[in-house]
Amino acid sequence: MRPLSIVLVFLFPFFQAAIASAQGNAEAGKKLWTSADARCRDCHGVQGEGAYGPDLAGRQLSFEQFRRAVRQPWGVMPAFPDNQHSDQELADFYAYFQSLPSVSAPGPWRTPVPANAPKGQELMIATLGCAQCHGAVLQGPRTNAGAVGAEFEWFKRMTYEHTTAMPEHRNVLGDAPGRVRMGNYSRTRAPEPVLEEIWRYLRDDLKFRVPLTSRVTAATPAGTFNLVVQNGGLAGKGLTAEDITISLALTPGTKVTNATGAGYQGVRNDPQRNADVAVWQVPRLGPKQNQTYTVTIASGGRIASGVVRWTKPASGTGTPDEIAVVIQPPAQTN
Ligand code: HEC
Ligand code: HEC
Structure with missing residues (x-):
């Protein structure tokens, strides 16, 4: 070998490393890291400063x-295959973290274990890290479990084969297609008995929660708004909500001139919210069913907020049986 090629042979690994990092774009990496398309930050910190997972900066x-x-x-970290994050995207993340200074100590966990946590909750938060993304009471999974009448088999597939099982599930529920952000847990690091304990805690x-959603949209420029409440569950499988109350809080001085739809109760004062509220009652709403109403408000009025509450099935610990009504754009008249 001539001296030059010997030098090249020795330098080759360094060139390779330089190429791999040169291909990544730190700006693109930062953008994806902080976007709704990736949730790594829930474990590794918003700037890779470390939390439940080690610091990457x-x-x-x-x-x-x-x-x-x-x-x-x-x-324990779930695996992310290349149809979820391409090698290019990993190179971008890598370039981003190479561009940051290292940290002296990692940040706090996003979701810590509460005092006196039951076993299943502790495993879910600390041992497998599910709660770093899902929060301490698994709000998303328990609502989706209520939508499909879930069994343990479903829960297992969603954990071990998430990236293949989830797109199917989304199509069934008609969720907006988007990137799947949870990875696939390993059966050895997240063994079935641990998952079973978490499943019992959830169930x-x-x-499970009823998958209700509700929204107010403008129907006419003259001040009539549509109010829709729907149960997004799978027909024949999802939970039915019973004894439902829908209330829209009005800003002071707002007058309701007309309201339609079964179960309209009129406008009453709600001392808790210190506001006038327009109220509807629905005895039950099964999976795939929805109720639509209209409400017309006089000039200058505005719907400030809304809430849908139900009494059955009552969920366990963690959250009240209610959801906020999405009001977008602000429901107001001129
Ligand atoms: C559930 C929390 C969690 C999520 C989500 C997560 N990680 Fe991790 N990550 C960890 C933990 C814990 C480790 C330590 C090794 C292990 O347990 O696998 C780790 C290790 C790593 C390491 C190796 C660090 C080292 O010093 O060796 C990299 C790189 C990494 N994660 C990148 C990512 C990226 C990129 C994503 C998103 C695509 C991601 N992680 C999502 C928890 C998580
Ligand atoms: C990186 C954050 C993250 C971690 C960690 C995580 N999940 Fe998820 N999980 C999600 C997101 C986001 C979804 C919605 C679909 C998607 O984008 O992957 C989801 C979906 C699910 C679903 C399907 C129903 C639903 O709510 O959409 C189940 C069940 C579930 N997760 C359970 C778990 C369990 C159990 C663990 C721990 C073993 C866990 N997840 C860990 C982010 C995470």
């Missing part, structure tokens, strides 16, 4: 080590 890993940690995680302590 300024960490001296090679790109290959970084990539392997994501595709074949060493421990028996938290209990």
Whole structure:
């Protein structure tokens, strides 16, 4: 070998490393890291400063080590396959973290374990990290469980085969198609008995929630608004909500001139919210059913907020059986 090629042979790995990181774009990496398309930050911190997962900012890993940690995680972290985050996107994340200084100590967990947490909740938060994304009472999963009448088999598939099982599930529920953000947990690091304990906590302590949603949209320029309440569950499988009360809070001085739809109760004063509220009552709303109403308000009026409450099925600990009405754009007249 001539001296030059010997030098090149020795330098080759360094060139490779330089190429791998040069391909990444730190700006693009930061953008994706903080976007709704990736939730890594729930475990690693908004700026990779570390939380439940280790700090990534300024960490001296090679790109290959970084990539392997994501595709074949060493421990409890779920795996993210390349149809979820491409190698290019991983290179962008890598470039972003290379551009940041290292941290002296990692940040706090996003969701800590509450005092006296039942076993299933503790496993869910601390052992598997589910709550770092889903919050301490698994609001999303328990509502989706209520939508499909979930069994343990469903829960297992959603955890171990998430990236293949989830798109199917979304289509069934008609959710907006978007990027799947949770990865696939390993059966060895998240063994079935642990998952079963978490499942029992979800099913028996938290209990499933009815997947109700509600929204107010403008129907006419003259001040009539549509109000829709719907149960997004699967026909024949999802939960039915019973004894439902819908109330829209009005800003002071707002007059309701007309309201339609079964169960309209009129406008009353709600001392709790210190506001006049227009109220409807619905005895029950099964999966795939919806109720639509209209409300007309006089010039200068505005719907400030809305809430839908139901009394059955009552969920367990954690959250009240209610949802906010989405009012967008602000429901007001001139
Ligand atoms: C559930 C929390 C969680 C999520 C979500 C998560 N990680 Fe991790 N990550 C960890 C933990 C914990 C480790 C430590 C090793 C292990 O347990 O697998 C880790 C390790 C890593 C490492 C190796 C760090 C080192 O110093 O060796 C990288 C790189 C990494 N994660 C990147 C990512 C990226 C990129 C994403 C999103 C696509 C992501 N992680 C999502 C928890 C998480
Ligand atoms: C990186 C954040 C993250 C972690 C960690 C995580 N999830 Fe998820 N999970 C999501 C998101 C986001 C969705 C919605 C679909 C998607 O984008 O992947 C989801 C969906 C689900 C679903 C399907 C029903 C639904 O709510 O859409 C179940 C069940 C579920 N997760 C359970 C778990 C369990 C159990 C764990 C822990 C073993 C866990 N998740 C860990 C983010 C996460």
